[in-house]
Amino acid sequence: xxxxxxxxxxxxxxxxxxxxxxxxxxxxxxxxxxxxxxxxxxxxxxxxxxxxxxxxxxxxxxxxxxxxxxxxxxxxxxxxxxxxxxxxxxxxxxxxxxxxxxxxxxxxxxxxxxxxxxxxxxxxxxxxxxxxxxxxxxxxxxxxxxxxxxxxxxxxxxxxxxxxxxxxxxxxxxxxxxxxxxxxxxxxxxxxxxxxxxxxxxxxxxxxxxxxxxxxxxxxxxxxxxxxxxxxxxxxxxxxxxxxxxxxxxxxxxxxxxxxxxxxxxxxxxxxxxxxxxxxxxxxxxxxxxxxxxxxxxxxxxxxxxxxxxxxxxxxxxxxxxxxxxxxxxxxxxxxxxxxxxxxxxxxxxxxxxxxxxxxxxxxxxxxxxxxxxxxxxxxxxxxxxxxxxx
Numbered sequence: 413x414x415x416x417x418x419x420x421x422x423x424x425x426x427x428x429x430x431x432x433x434x435x436x437x438x439x440x441x442x443x444x445x446x447x448x449x450x451x452x453x454x455x456x457x458x459x460x461x462x463x464x465x466x467x468x469x470x471x472x473x474x475x476x477x478x479x480x481x482x483x484x485x486x487x488x489x490x491x492x493x494x495x496x497x498x499x500x501x502x503x504x505x506x507x508x509x510x511x512x513x514x515x516x517x518x519x520x521x522x523x524x525x526x527x528x529x530x531x532x533x534x535x536x537x538x539x540x541x542x543x544x545x546x547x548x549x550x551x552x553x554x555x556x557x558x559x560x561x562x563x564x565x566x567x568x569x570x571x572x573x574x575x576x577x578x579x580x581x582x583x584x585x586x587x588x589x590x591x592x593x594x595x596x597x598x599x600x601x602x603x604x605x606x607x608x609x610x611x612x613x614x615x616x617x618x619x620x621x622x623x624x625x626x627x628x629x630x631x632x633x634x635x636x637x638x639x640x641x642x643x644x645x646x647x648x649x650x651x652x653x654x655x656x657x658x659x660x661x662x663x664x665x666x667x668x669x670x671x672x673x674x675x676x677x678x679x680x681x682x683x684x685x686x687x688x689x690x691x692x693x694x695x696x697x698x699x700x701x702x703x704x705x706x707x708x709x710x711x712x713x714x715x716x717x718x719x720x721x722x723x724x725x726x727x728x729x730x731x732x733x734x735x736x737x738x739x740x741x742x743x744x745x746x747x748x749x750x751x752x753x754x755x756x757x758x759x760x761x762x763x764x765x766x767x768x769x770x771x772x773x774x775x776x777x778x779x780x781x782x783x784x785x786x787x788x789x790x791x792x793x794x795x796x797x798x799x800x801x802x803x
Contacts, residue, residue, distance in 0.1 A: 447496035455503035463492035670723040690798040703751035718763035737790035750774025
């Protein structure tokens with residue numbers, strides 16, 4: 413293994429080719445994963461972190477076309493990965509044997525002081541014998557202590573007389589505020605319907621007066637603006653197209669557009685913003701078998717894509733997709749498409765687009781839009797797409 417590693421280093425020193433560096437990177441990734449499984453985070457954290465960082469730097473430099481710098485980082489990553497593997501060989505966590513404690517059984521003694529066969533815990537009269545049907549109490553003539561006409565056995569409030577107002581009179585308890593609106597029935601004009609004090613206890617069906625009853629109004633205290641946009645929810649919509657320009661200053665309130673264009677969609681020459689994507693009218697060009705963006709036209713396309721994202725604040729996230737034709741190995745095409753998507757995302761970040769608004773995904777040759785059996789079809793399949801993932 414050491415002899416092979418030395419040979420690999422000598423080879424890198426001679427030419428620093430990108431494929432060789434990437435192949436070495438795959439071997440180093442295997443060593444890093446082996447170190448992680450051996451608990452290197454505990455026994456060799458510095459070596460593991462250094463290996464991972466140098467590997468990332470190497471691949472990054474390689475993407476930028478700097479194979480010499482990539483080679484320097486890949487050599488350091490290999491050395492640190494092997495150290496992490498060596499230091500974590502005997503680093504498995506020790507097992508701790510926990511002895512199970514015997515279960516404690518508590519026995520509760522049940523008693524029946526008055527001997528009426530009703531246990532004291534269930535006996536409402538534990539010192540006086542009585543039948544089970546009477547919950548252990550002696551049977552005596554029913555009484556009506558509060559004099560409300562409901563005998564005590566059926567009266568849930570034996571010391572408070574029922575108010576007899578045709579509202580829950582059968583329970584024997586007075587209900588001073590039937591509708592629980594905080595206004596006593598004696599002062600409530602609608603004692604069985606909840607309502608605010610300002611309406612003397614009666615319900616207000618449309619507090620904001622927008623024509624929608626409060627039970628269907630999502631904003632009962634704010635009147636709907638009635639502009640033909642989502643008027644059925646009862647809430648005012650001050651910026652219908654969510655472009656950051658209030659409707660009262662928006663010349664196109666239903667179509668998103670930038671402030672400097674009075675809220676109307678901007679017209680672009682190389683891109684078009686649709687419901688689900690930012691369409692580019694010409695393709696971004698890359699150097700052959702490379703993620704390097706080339707050509708003044710490619711830069712203009714990227715300028716307009718960045719401007720479209722800035723103009724359309726309602727686009728929360730766009731997915732930058734890289735696609736290739738079927739020429740070459742599948743794995744190489746997948747890697748190339750991912751690197752190209754990453755390059756486009758980096759170019760948009762440099763143009764002021766926030767990274768959280770973008771994600772870069774390479775699909776390789778897996779999503780063709782034309783036949784790969786012709787040159788024209790292959791050209792169509794080599795493409796970059798900007799699909800709206802969230803808005």
